Amino acid sequence: MPHVAIAGAGLAGRLIAWRLARAGWRVSLFDRGARDDRRSASHVAAAMLSPLAERVSSDGVVFDLAQRAMALWSTWVPELQQDSGHEVYHRREGTLVLAHPADRGTLEHFAQVLRQKLEPQQQDLVRTVDRPGVAALEPSLAGRFEQGLHLVGDGQLANDELLAALTVALDRFRSEWHDGCEVTSLTPGALQTAEGRCDADVVVDTRGIGAKAALPGLRGVRGEVLTVECPGVELRRPVRLMHPRYQMYIAPRPRHRFVVGATELESEDRGPTTVRSVLELGSALYSLHPAFGEARLVHMAASLRPAFDDHRPVLRSTRGVWELNGLYRHGYLCAPALVDDLVRTLS
Numbered sequence: 539m540p541h542v543a544i545a546g547a548g549l550a551g552r553l554i555a556w557r558l559a560r561a562g563w564r565v566s567l568f569d570r571g572a573r574d575d576r577r578s579a580s581h582v583a584a585a586m587l588s589p590l591a592e593r594v595s596s597d598g599v600v601f602d603l604a605q606r607a608m609a610l611w612s613t614w615v616p617e618l619q620q621d622s623g624h625e626v627y628h629r630r631e632g633t634l635v636l637a638h639p640a641d642r643g644t645l646e647h648f649a650q651v652l653r654q655k656l657e658p659q660q661q662d663l664v665r666t667v668d669r670p671g672v673a674a675l676e677p678s679l680a681g682r683f684e685q686g687l688h689l690v691g692d693g694q695l696a697n698d699e700l701l702a703a704l705t706v707a708l709d710r711f712r713s714e715w716h717d718g719c720e721v722t723s724l725t726p727g728a729l730q731t732a733e734g735r736c737d738a739d740v741v742v743d744t745r746g747i748g749a750k751a752a753l754p755g756l757r758g759v760r761g762e763v764l765t766v767e768c769p770g771v772e773l774r775r776p777v778r779l780m781h782p783r784y785q786m787y788i789a790p791r792p793r794h795r796f797v798v799g800a801t802e803l804e805s806e807d808r809g810p811t812t813v814r815s816v817l818e819l820g821s822a823l824y825s826l827h828p829a830f831g832e833a834r835l836v837h838m839a840a841s842l843r844p845a846f847d848d849h850r851p852v853l854r855s856t857r858g859v860w861e862l863n864g865l866y867r868h869g870y871l872c873a874p875a876l877v878d879d880l881v882r883t884l885s
C-alpha cells in the first residue's frame with residue numbers, strides 16, 4: 539500500500555488525503571493546529587463557488603480550473619456524504635449581482651468586462667434582471683433593486699460542514715491525523731516534525747501561508763468575514779453588492795445564517811476583525827435589507843489567503859516534494875481540479 543505524508547490539514551491537505559485514502563493509500567496528515575482549530579483560511583472562507591463572479595478579476599487559468607472543479611464538486615460532495623455519513627450543504631443557484639442606484643455604473647462596467655471575457659456560447663450565463671426579475675429570484679429583496687445580473691451556474695458550499703465531513707471520512711479510512719504537530723521540514727520521502735520523522739513514498743506540502751519561508755513569492759492577503767443570524771430574510775443564493783471601492787457578498791447558509799464578506803487587505807496581520815471592517819461590511823449588509831439591522835452577529839473571523847503575485851495557484855513537484863499552494867481567494871473554487879490532477883499523476 540503506497541504511503542503519503544501531507545503537511546497541512548486545510549482544504550487542500552484534507553482533499554488530497556481523502557481522495558488518496560479512498561484510492562487505497564495509507565495517509566498520514568500533519569497540522570500544527572488542533573483538529574477543531576478554526577483559524578485557517580479554509581475555515582474562515584465564505585466557500586462561494588463562483589467561476590463567473592470571479593472571472594471579472596481573475597484570469598483564464600483560474601476560470602478553466604474553476605469549471606473543472608464545479609463538475610468535480612457535483613460528484614465529490616455526494617461521495618463525501620456517503621463516506622462520512624454527514625450532510626454537506628452544496629447549492630448551484632447562481633450568483634445575484636446587485637447595485638444601489640449610485641453604483642449602477644459599477645454594475646454596468648462589471649457586466650461589460652465579464653461579457654468580454656466569456657466565449658460566445660457562454661454569454662447566456664450572464665442574464666440581466668429587472669425589478670420583477672430580482673423579486674422572482676429573491677422574494678426577500680422584492681422592490682429594493684431596479685437592476686441586477688444573474689450569473690447562472692455559480693454555487694456555494696458550507697465549508698464548516700465540508701471540512702467536518704472530510705475529517706470523519708478520513709477517520710473512517712483509518713488515516714493517521716497528527717494534530718498539534720508542527721512540520722519543520724519536507725524532503726523527498728520524509729517529513730520532519732518536532733516529534734520525529736515520518737517516512738513516506740510521497741510527501742506533499744499544503745501548509746498555505748505556513749509554507750511562506752519555503753516558497754519564495756508567497757504572501758498572505760488578509761480577509762475578514764462576519765457570520766450573522768437573521769430569521770427575517772431568506773436568500774437562495776449568494777448576493778454580491780457592487781460598491782466603487784470593494785465588492786461585498788452575502789452567502790446564505792443553513793439555519794438562517796449568512797456569511798458576510800470579505801475584506802481584502804495587503805497585510806499579514808492575523809489579529810481579530812477590526813471595527814472599521816465590521817462597520818463597512820455591516821453597513822453594506824444593512825443597505826441590502828433593513829431587516830439585517832436586527833441580525834445577530836454570531837461570529838467574526840480573519841485569516842490569510844495564501845497568494846502568489848499572479849494570483850494563480852501552483853501545483854508542482856519541487857526537488858521531489860509536491861506543493862499545492864497559492865489558492866488565494868479561489869481555494870474552494872479551484873482545489874478539486876488541482877487535487878484531481880495530483881491524484882491522477884500519483885496513480
Ligand SMILES: Cc1cc2nc3c(=O)[nH]c(=O)nc-3n(C[C@H](O)[C@H](O)[C@H](O)COP(=O)(O)OP(=O)(O)OC[C@H]3O[C@@H](n4cnc5c(N)ncnc54)[C@H](O)[C@@H]3O)c2cc1C
Pocket residue numbers: 545546547548549550551568569570571578579580581582583584585586587719720721722744745746747748749760761762763799800801840841842843844862863864865866867868869870871872
Ligand atoms: C475571508 C476569506 C474568504 C474566502 N472566501 C472564499 C470563497 O468564497 N471561495 C473560495 O473559493 N475561496 C475563498 N477563500 C480562499 C480559501 O479559503 C483559500 O484559498 C483556501 O482555504 C486555502 O486552503 P489551503 O489548504 O491551501 O490553506 P489553509 O486553509 O491556510 O490551510 C493550511 C493548513 O496548514 C497548517 N500549517 C501551516 N503551517 C504548518 C506547519 N509548519 N506544520 C503543520 N501544519 C501547518 C495550518 O494550520 C492550516 O490548517 C477565502 C479566504 C478568506 C480568508
